[in-house]
Structures are given as structure tokens and as C-alpha cells.
Amino acid sequence: MMIRLLLLLNLLFISSASYADIxxxxxxxxxxxxxxxxxxxxxxxxxxxxxxxxxxxxxxxxxxxxxxxxxxxxxxxxxxxxxxxxxxxxxxxxxxxxxxxxxxxxxxxxxxxxxxxxxxxxxxxxxxxxxxxxxxxxxxxxxxxxxxxxxxxxxxxxxxxxxxxxxxxxxxxxxxxxxxxxxxxxxxxxxxxxxxxxxxxxxxERYYVIKIILPLLMIVAMSWLVFWIDPKESGSQISVAITTMLTLIAYRFSIGELVPKVAYLTRLDYFILGSTLMVFLTLLLVIVTSNLAKSNQVQLAISIDRWSRTIFPSMLIIITLVSFFNV
Missing domain, CATH: 2.70.170.10 (Neurotransmitter-gated ion-channel ligand-binding domain)
Known part of the structure; x- marks a missing residue:
């Protein structure tokens, strides 16, 4: 008992000495x-x-x-x-x-x-x-x-x-x-x-312009080739439109690691979403013109394609300006 008491007093003495100037x-x-x-x-x-x-x-x-x-x-x-x-x-x-x-x-x-x-x-x-x-x-x-x-x-x-x-x-x-x-x-x-x-x-932002934005613009522009194909060649039109859509989907998977995963939409997200919708609208328009051509309304289908050659690039310009420049 005495030994334990001495040890306890010794520890208290050491502690007080150690923390005296703390x-x-x-x-x-x-x-x-x-x-x-x-x-x-x-x-x-x-x-x-x-x-x-x-x-x-x-x-x-x-x-x-x-x-x-x-x-x-x-x-x-x-x-x-x-x-x-x-x-x-x-x-x-x-x-x-x-x-x-x-x-x-x-x-x-x-x-x-x-x-x-x-x-x-x-x-x-x-x-x-x-x-x-x-x-x-x-x-x-x-x-x-x-x-x-x-x-x-x-x-x-x-x-x-x-x-x-x-x-x-x-x-x-x-x-x-x-x-x-x-x-x-x-x-x-x-x-x-x-x-x-x-x-x-x-x-x-130059890295993202070169790696993401420019390739995406090229994929969207590739979908416009359908507007220069004869509406009576519906198989070719649909093939180009579907190929473009699949290319876009694959591309979005490939750039997944380059884009931050956040719960809200960024400027780049708005641009990618707008580009995807444009490609999807191109596919829908191909189906419409193909059906018009089959219904003996070839001239109307050709007219729609001609107007689309101007409207779709204009839409892409607007999407780009709104997404990145607050226009």
C-alpha cells in the first residue's frame, strides 16, 4: 500500500513539474x-x-x-x-x-x-x-x-x-x-x-475546348449530313442519324472522367445536353421526312431539309452562346 502511495505521489510530482510552464x-x-x-x-x-x-x-x-x-x-x-x-x-x-x-x-x-x-x-x-x-x-x-x-x-x-x-x-x-x-x-x-x-x-478552359467542346461540335455537325441526302433514301438518312446518336452516347461515356460529378448543371452540362437534344431532333426529323417521301410529298421533305440546313447550325450557335457566354 505504501509503495503504491509513493508511486502515485511520484507521478503527481512529475506531472506538475512537466506542466508547470505549459x-x-x-x-x-x-x-x-x-x-x-x-x-x-x-x-x-x-x-x-x-x-x-x-x-x-x-x-x-x-x-x-x-x-x-x-x-x-x-x-x-x-x-x-x-x-x-x-x-x-x-x-x-x-x-x-x-x-x-x-x-x-x-x-x-x-x-x-x-x-x-x-x-x-x-x-x-x-x-x-x-x-x-x-x-x-x-x-x-x-x-x-x-x-x-x-x-x-x-x-x-x-x-x-x-x-x-x-x-x-x-x-x-x-x-x-x-x-x-x-x-x-x-x-x-x-x-x-x-x-x-x-x-x-x-x-x-482551352483543355476542355480541345478535348470536349470541339469534338462534340463535330459530332453534332456530322448529324446534319442527313439534310443533304435525298429523302427517298430513308435507309441512308436513318443510318447516318443513328450512327451519330451512338457516337454521341459513346463519346459522353468517354468524357465522363473529365466532367465533375455534381448534383447541379454546369455550363458544360448545358452545352452537352443541348447538343444531345439537337442530335435527337435530327433523328426525329429524318423519320418525318422519310414518311413524307413515302407519302409522295417529296418536295415538302426536300424543303424541310433545306430549311434545316440553316436552322440547325443557327440553333447550335445559340446553344453555344447561351451555355458559355450568357447571351
Whole structure:
């Protein structure tokens, strides 16, 4: 019994000694955290999964006079001193690549450096896809501290920023900003002290124009060949129309991985839907003109085909303008 009591007292002594200086320094005033968030690379932006992959370097400085007094700078474990418990709010699967420790100078100046690589969540509105612009955010927060206890400021010596060249080629960065910003986990919760880097990027739509839009325009135009075939050749007309429809269906399956899977319609979805309806209308019109030709109304069928040569291209132009240019 006595041995257990001595062990318990020993554990309490060790615990009190270990956590004696874990409280926040300068408890009467807010602790200033000089912050740096620098994105060294963005590997991928996954619109469908609402996330992006990035390589991020962070650096935080603060002063803790209780750690002063050593003859030279030293490193200490992160559980041996107070720290603001900084976390990345929108992290998903990330990996630390630097050792976890604090650098402490002789005057009590503390530096924490870390490099993260992995996935970060990012809500995106894709209604303008593929002509959209998005904001990519790295949001950090001091868990359990508000602005009365911890204040984030931009580090003037090591400013936040973004690398000049990024791996992702589909996006062009237009601007970025870094500032202290409060974080509220819910609408009714107290705001926590935080800091974020916000990257504004525009999608380069040329890839989708070449890979999706132009081939789709060619498939739709191929369906118009029926308007130059004699209505009496109904077999040829129907064969071309059905072949075009099957080609369009196969093409839509092939581009499925290139189009974000969202519950609402994007600009590209409207264009694909309009193009599909046009091909379907062409097939219906072929059936109508074929029946007219069989009913000895060949001239009416030819007249419909002639008018269709103008109407259908005009319809496609209107669909394209409405889908992509808000006309």
C-alpha cells in the first residue's frame, strides 16, 4: 500500500513539474504569433471531390520569456513548452516532413517550422465550369484560443506567399492574400483566433475546348449530313442519324472522367445536353421526312431539309452562346 502511495505521489510530482510552464506566457496580454504560410507547390485541383493537393511550408514565431536564460539556441520537444496548438482546419490527409520540435533562442524566442504535403478540402461552386474561377484556402487556427489570448500577424521577415511556378497546369493564379481571420466552427460558437492564405485561381478552359467542346461540335455537325441526302433514301438518312446518336452516347461515356460529378448543371452540362437534344431532333426529323417521301410529298421533305440546313447550325450557335457566354 505504501509503495503504491509513493508511486502515485511520484507521478503527481512529475506531472506538475512537466506542466508547470505549459500555461500561456504573458497571461495578462495576448500572445502574438508571427505567422508564415507559403505554398511551394499545388499538385492537383480535384473539382469533383472538392479538394486540392498542395505542398505547404509554415513557420510560427512567438516569445516565451520563461524559456530565456540558456547560453545558446537549443531545440526542445513540443510537449516541453507552451504552444498555441495550431491546426490546419481544412486538412484531409496530410503528412509532416520536418521533425516536430521547437527552436528556442537564448532570449526565449520560439520558432516552429513544418512542411505539409497532402489533400486539403475546398468547397467549390462549379456552375461556371469550365470557365470558372476558384479560391484555394489554407486556414490555420489556434485551438482553444480567441483574440484576447492569441493574435496572429503576418511575419514581416518571412512573408507568406506562393511559388512562382506550380505543377498544376489547368489553373492560372491571378492573386493571393494572407491575413489574420477568425474561425467559427459553427454559427453559434465563439470565434477562434486564426490565419489564412487565400489563392485566387482561374481555370484554363482551352483543355476542355480541345478535348470536349470541339469534338462534340463535330459530332453534332456530322448529324446534319442527313439534310443533304435525298429523302427517298430513308435507309441512308436513318443510318447516318443513328450512327451519330451512338457516337454521341459513346463519346459522353468517354468524357465522363473529365466532367465533375455534381448534383447541379454546369455550363458544360448545358452545352452537352443541348447538343444531345439537337442530335435527337435530327433523328426525329429524318423519320418525318422519310414518311413524307413515302407519302409522295417529296418536295415538302426536300424543303424541310433545306430549311434545316440553316436552322440547325443557327440553333447550335445559340446553344453555344447561351451555355458559355450568357447571351
Amino acid at each position: 500555461s500561456r506566457p504573458e497571461s495578462q496580454a495576448a500572445t502574438t504569433i508571427y505567422s508564415t504560410i507559403f505554398v511551394t507547390d499545388v499538385d492537383n485541383v480535384d473539382s469533383a471531390n472538392q479538394s486540392f493537393v498542395a505542398n505547404v511550408y509554415v513557420e510560427y514565431h512567438w516569445h516565451d520569456p520563461r524559456l530565456a536564460g540558456a547560453d545558446s539556441s537549443r531545440t526542445i520537444a513540443i510537449d516541453q513548452a507552451w504552444h498555441p496548438r495550431i491546426q490546419i482546419v481544412n486538412q484531409q490527409h496530410i503528412f509532416k516532413t520536418f521533425p516536430d520540435f521547437f527552436e528556442v533562442s537564448s532570449d526565449g524566442h520560439v520558432i516552429y517550422r513544418q512542411r505539409y504535403w497532402g489533400n486539403f478540402s475546398q468547397p467549390m461552386n462549379l456552375k461556371e465550369f469550365p470557365m470558372d474561377s476558384q479560391q484555394l484556402e489554407i486556414q490555420v487556427v489556434a485551438v482553444g484560443y480567441d483574440n484576447n489570448e492569441v493574435i496572429f500577424v503576418q511575419n514581416p521577415d518571412e512573408p507568406s506567399g506562393l511559388a512562382d511556378k506550380l505543377s498544376v497546369t489547368e489553373w492560372a493564379v491571378t492573386k493571393w492574400s494572407a491575413e489574420a481571420i477568425d474561425y467559427m466552427p459553427t454559427k453559434h460558437s465563439a470565434p477562434l483566433s486564426g490565419f489564412h492564405l487565400l489563392i485566387h485561381a482561374e481555370r484554363d
